[in-house]
Amino acid sequence: MSCVVAVVGATGVVGREMLRTLEARRFPASRVLALASPRSAGRRLPFAGGEIEVQTASPEAFAGVSYALFSAGATTARELGPAAAAHGAVVIDNSSAWRMDPDVPLVVPEVNMHAAAKRPRGIIANPNCSTIQMLVALKPLHDAARIRHIVVSTYQAASGKGHAAMEELLAQNHALANGSPPPAAILPGQLALNVLMDWKASPGSDYSEEELKMVNETRKILSDDGIAVSPTTVRVPVVTGHSEAIHVQFHRPMDAVEARRLLASAPGVKLFDEPYAPGRHPQPIHAVGSDDVFVGRVRDDLGVPGAINLFVVADNLRKGAALNAVQIAEGLMG
Template identity: 75%
Template sequence: MSCVVAVVGATGVVGREMLRTLELRRFPATEVRALASARSAGSRVPFRGGELEVKLACAEAFDGVDIALFSAGAAAARELAPLAAARGAVVIDNSSAWRGDPDCPLVVPEVNMDAAKNRPKGIIANPNCSTIQMVVALGPLHAAARLKHVVVSTYQAASGKGHAAMDELISQTRELAAGGEPVGNVFPGALAGNLLMDWKAGSLPDWSEEELKMVNETRKILGDPEIGVTPTTVRVPVVTGHSEAVHAQFHRPMTAAEARELLRRAPGVRLFDEPYAPGKHPQPREAAGTDDVFVGRVRDDLAVPGALNLWIVADNLRKGAALNAVQIAERLVG
């Protein structure tokens, strides 16, 4: 059986990771098309030991496509995803364009793959990176004890903002190492040797767009609009690998022992199960380049009986973006 896959935004940092992920996981594609905007059309991207020529992402480019993996930003997704879907492709879009649409399921395969069945627009949305890794860990706990309130502080990597941001952190780091003062162009200031909140303002005053994504997407994926989510999203001078400190309260008491038991069996989770010891915890440097969501520091709360604390780390380009999209595609074809 043939399966034609298009990767839209193929030259971006997530688009390239999508191609790499299709290749590494031996996705059963009979054809893979690399698509991008006019600016990048004509360039080449590596794939399966060779190269793909990048074609213009226009309506006709989706003729015959079964699955279109989009990572081209929200504006392009709003325009092109319906065109791809109208031609019969199932779109899996990594942007925020369709995440809030009640007719577009928002899917993390380990948590709510069933939701992907009902896709009247032919579009499945891939969640935000910081939300994906959190719900992979919290999903099994929510299923057991129903989440009531989550306080999450993030430690997010530069690559979540794309190639230019990664490059800028690397050049800022060189500048800092040479004793200079890093300057921000992509970032609103120095990230090397510093911390930044660099996301756009959200629709509520005092909150960033990234923070509100975590609120809305967590509720939608877990299928519970009453879950309280209190995020503070922070960029740290790490190239790849998002980390999160999570405090979670449930409708019925959850113990760390029960949570560990659930997480040990949870798909996509690698549990760090030792008691606290310095350096023996999930780290972005170790999670980068891997597929799992690393969960450690699972602790009974000291103040709120039945509440839990966790430390969650994952590769934001893989499970946080490309891998999650490809896993959705795998389940669709499998």
């Protein structure tokens, strides 16, 4: 079965990763369209050993499209997502625009692919990158013992904010190495040699929007509003690759031996099952370019009997965005 696939926001860092992922996984598309804003129209992007020309993203561009993979921001998703769906395309959107809409399934294929079958708007939402990698790791544990409470601290890379933030981090490193003030036009301050709280405040809350995404998305994906989630999100001076330290409590006790056994065969998980040793556990530099979610440091909690701790790392541009969207399309094709 072949189909036409459109990548919306194709010139952005995630859009380019979507094109690479479609190519690497040999997605059975008879044609791939690269769509972006009018200012990018005419540019050429590498794909499948050749190039494809960027076209303007407009409602008419979706005629004949089977799957529209969006990574162009919430405003564009709200404007063009329904138009693409009206042309018969299945829209898979990477922005926050549709995630909490009750008529839009929020899908991680390894966790709740079944939810994608019911999509009244013709739209499926990709979760937040940090939520995706966390739930890929936690799903087998949830199935076995049902999660009661998650305490998660994230260490998120600059690429999560886009190409300009990646470039600014590198510019900050260069400036500091040369004794100059680091530029901070995209980032809210110095990220090089530092960590930052780098998301908007959620109205009426002392939590960031990013933190509340992890709370609400986890409950929606796992279909359990009773799960408590206590998040802290920070930006770290890493170009690509998000890391998370996670503490999990269950409705029945679980130990690390059982958790490692469940994780060893979990889809999408690469388990680092070694005793603690410096430099021997998941790191962002190892995850870059990988489709897997790396899980290590699986251990019993010292203060809460029956709870476990683990460390989770993934390429936020791949599994946290592009790959997840492509996997959803693959799952729909059967």
